[in-house]
Amino acid sequence: MSKTLYDKLWENHVVHQEADGTALLYIDRHLVHEVTSPQAFEGLKLAGRKPWRVSSIVATPDHNTPTDHWDEGIKDPISRQQVETLDANIREVGALAYFPFKDARMGILHVVGPENGATLPGMTVVCGDSHTSTHGAFACLAHGIGTSEVEHVLATQCLLQKKSKTMLIAVEGKLGKGVTGKDVALAIIGTIGTAGGTGYAIEFGGSAIRGLSMEGRMTLCNMAIEGGARMGFVAVDDKTVEYLKGRPFSPKGEVWANAVAYWRTLHSDAGAQFDRVVTLKAEEIRPQVTWGTSPEMVVAIDAVVPDPAKQTDPVKREGMERALQYMGLNPNTPMNQITIDKVFIGSCTNSRIEDLREAAGVLKGRHVAANVKLALAVPGSGLVKRQAEAEGLDKVFIAAGFEWREPGCSMCLAMNADRLEPGERCASTSNRNFEGRQGPGGRTHLVSPAMAAAAAIAGRFADVRDVL
Amino acid sequence: MDKFVRLEGLVAPLDRNNVDTDAIIPKQFLKSIKRSGFGPNAFDEWRYMDVGQPGQDNSGRPKNPNFVLNQPRYQGAEVLLTRANFGCGSSREHAPWALLDFGFKAIIAESFADIFFNNCYKNGIVPIVLPAAEVEALFKQVEATPGYKLVVDLQAQAVVRPDGYGISFQIDAFRKECLINGWDDIGLTLRHAEKIREFEEQRRINQPWLFA
Numbered sequence: 001m002s003k004t005l006y007d008k009l010w011e012n013h014v015v016h017q018e019a020d021g022t023a024l025l026y027i028d029r030h031l032v033h034e035v036t037s038p039q040a041f042e043g044l045k046l047a048g049r050k051p052w053r054v055s056s057i058v059a060t061p062d063h064n065t066p067t068d069h070w071d072e073g074i075k076d077p078i079s080r081q082q083v084e085t086l087d088a089n090i091r092e093v094g095a096l097a098y099f100p101f102k103d104a105r106m107g108i109l110h111v112v113g114p115e116n117g118a119t120l121p122g123m124t125v126v127c128g129d130s131h132t133s134t135h136g137a138f139a140c141l142a143h144g145i146g147t148s149e150v151e152h153v154l155a156t157q158c159l160l161q162k163k164s165k166t167m168l169i170a171v172e173g174k175l176g177k178g179v180t181g182k183d184v185a186l187a188i189i190g191t192i193g194t195a196g197g198t199g200y201a202i203e204f205g206g207s208a209i210r211g212l213s214m215e216g217r218m219t220l221c222n223m224a225i226e227g228g229a230r231m232g233f234v235a236v237d238d239k240t241v242e243y244l245k246g247r248p249f250s251p252k253g254e255v256w257a258n259a260v261a262y263w264r265t266l267h268s269d270a271g272a273q274f275d276r277v278v279t280l281k282a283e284e285i286r287p288q289v290t291w292g293t294s295p296e297m298v299v300a301i302d303a304v305v306p307d308p309a310k311q312t313d314p315v316k317r318e319g320m321e322r323a324l325q326y327m328g329l330n331p332n333t334p335m336n337q338i339t340i341d342k343v344f345i346g347s348c349t350n351s352r353i354e355d356l357r358e359a360a361g362v363l364k365g366r367h368v369a370a371n372v373k374l375a376l377a378v379p380g381s382g383l384v385k386r387q388a389e390a391e392g393l394d395k396v397f398i399a400a401g402f403e404w405r406e407p408g409c410s411m412c413l414a415m416n417a418d419r420l421e422p423g424e425r426c427a428s429t430s431n432r433n434f435e436g437r438q439g440p441g442g443r444t445h446l447v448s449p450a451m452a453a454a455a456a457i458a459g460r461f462a463d464v465r466d467v468l
Numbered sequence: 469m470d471k472f473v474r475l476e477g478l479v480a481p482l483d484r485n486n487v488d489t490d491a492i493i494p495k496q497f498l499k500s501i502k503r504s505g506f507g508p509n510a511f512d513e514w515r516y517m518d519v520g521q522p523g524q525d526n527s528g529r530p531k532n533p534n535f536v537l538n539q540p541r542y543q544g545a546e547v548l549l550t551r552a553n554f555g556c557g558s559s560r561e562h563a564p565w566a567l568l569d570f571g572f573k574a575i576i577a578e579s580f581a582d583i584f585f586n587n588c589y590k591n592g593i594v595p596i597v598l599p600a601a602e603v604e605a606l607f608k609q610v611e612a613t614p615g616y617k618l619v620v621d622l623q624a625q626a627v628v629r630p631d632g633y634g635i636s637f638q639i640d641a642f643r644k645e646c647l648i649n650g651w652d653d654i655g656l657t658l659r660h661a662e663k664i665r666e667f668e669e670q671r672r673i674n675q676p677w678l679f680a
Contacts, residue, residue, distance in 0.1 A: 020640050078522055085501050128559060146561035148653070151654065156657040251676075259675070
């Protein structure tokens with residue numbers, strides 16, 4: 001019988017199954033950061049339990065760490081305590097790899113895992129962070145978990161799971177100039193809605209997805225959760241294998257050959273059935289900008305702010321009105337007339353080398369507009385930062401008026417000092433435009449790195465296709 | 469985890485779609501390394517007029533009189549009634565911790581985000597999915613009736629209104645059993661420790677690259 005990629009990944013990890021279908025799934029990789037793990041380590045200790053397999057753990061602090069003045073350490077005492085707690089916990093139990101604060105390989109977990117070859121096709125990858133779906137780009141069964149489940153994985157190397165329904169999102173055709181993985185992700189969420197993927201595992205397929213780089217696929221899978229799906233994945237192909245070759249934790253020699261042979265089977269079989277199929281035409285996707293407080297509140301750059309008066313569902317209409325009030329926007333305003341205060345290029349969605357190259361390509365020889373108070377470029381990891389500097393991208397950002405920062409989650413969720421002030425409007429390459437996400441009262445518009453760079457130069461949202 | 473069998477509780481309505489976990493508990497409170505004490509900061513940005521900080525005494529902070537959970541008639545509520553896609557966004561378990569600490573033991577919605585839904589069970593909160601029409605009817609009744617209470621009967625898998633009308637809901641048999649008994653998941657899983665060990669050994673042989 002033809003199987004979906006999800007079927008194959010699922011069946012490869014079932015240890016035990018209850019009568020109602022609840023399964024015990026084996027976990028290959030456990031990514032750990034400072035915010036969602038302290039209570040799990042404490043719970044483990046209180047119960048007198050030991051971690052099952054510490055060689056599954058890759059850990060780094062990322063949410064709380066500052067992105068400047070590293071010589072001064074972490075000034076916020078509560079943030080510092082959380083990072084020190086992670087240090088102490090990992091020192092006590094051990095890990096495959098730990099990249100502490102200021103380590104050359106420290107960074108956002110969802111950037112660090114793949115670039116070190118710690119994320120390999122066919123793995124189950126979990127982390128106390130919803131953007132763990134990122135790792136699905138490598139045909140992994142990867143999703144976010146809560147802290148109780150972090151403890152469960154530490155103690156048992158397993159998770160209790162029920163099988164999800166399957167959805168195939170096929171994007172066929174060729175993406176236009178200036179249209180990126182981020183625009184595809186936002187266009188998909190605009191189509192299926194922020195809860196469209198709830199209860200589903202999404203496979204992204206079609207010629208446009210095969211055409212994306214691994215970085216683009218990571219951006220796409222990262223945003224699966226914003227479409228309601230805990231996990232999104234892409235089948236293995238040459239790009240997957242090529243990306244992993246020679247990474248620090250990638251297999252070597254004969255083991256590599258065996259691994260690749262297995263990885264090549266990680267795709268949906270011809271004729272495999274999905275519970276739902278959604279098809280998009282790549283040519284119809286234009287650069288996207290969100291206008292509201294949910295990622296589904298998104299339009300193309302050449303569109304206008306939607307009018308709630310045209311919405312017939314009263315709950316949705318009220319939600320739109322509330323969002324417009326929070327965002328300080330009027331219906332029918334052209335998106336390219338909305339001015340911005342800050343720009344953020346970074347986050348687990350868009351902080352990889354290709355993202356920085358795309359933004360720098362737009363910024364080269366240009367300068368940030370006078371009305372932009374702050375433009376931040378935050379590489380996803382120490383390795384990305386070093387690579388970007390080797391290519392001279394840091395100089396492009398700095399010459400354009402950007403601040404070139406140290407790696408971390410930064411202004412995506414503003415747990416550190418990088419944040420919006422009330423009322424400030426930001427062109428952001430992150431993943432959530434929720435109320436207060438980037439700072440209380442802050443107004444977030446989600447865009448691709450190239451679109452963020454175009455907005456920085458114009459001082460308002462602008463169509464990147466006009467400046468490429 | 470406390471057992472959950474049956475609850476008769478005051479209902480508070482939160483009439484919005486897509487309530488995200490950033491709204492349920494804002495990021496600055498995630499710096500805590502404890503599981504408790506998040507209740508005073510549940511819905512912090514909607515509930516208070518100022519910006520809250522971790523470790524602060526919340527008793528003297530100015531409250532937003534327009535936020536529904538600040539209304540006197542909903543004080544002591546144990547059942548939260550809301551709309552679609554409740555708990556979307558971040559996987560932070562601090563969200564159910566905050567709701568539980570606030571006093572909620574059951575949440576009724578048209579739908580829940582997957583990770584939040586799962587996190588509820590780990591903390592003895594019952595997330596109940598009801599059809600949109602039933603949710604709409606409950607909203608009308610709650611708003612019209614001060615002191616409106618619902619019975620959540622987990623054993624019978626039913627929500628019972630004050631007028632005696634019962635609405636049945638679905639729950640996985642395994643999850644129901646865990647809630648009713650207050651079972652610790654980890655303890656249950658470790659009954660299969662031998663099976664896990666065997667599975668792991670096979671895996672180590674067949675896919676050695678996973679064990680580098």
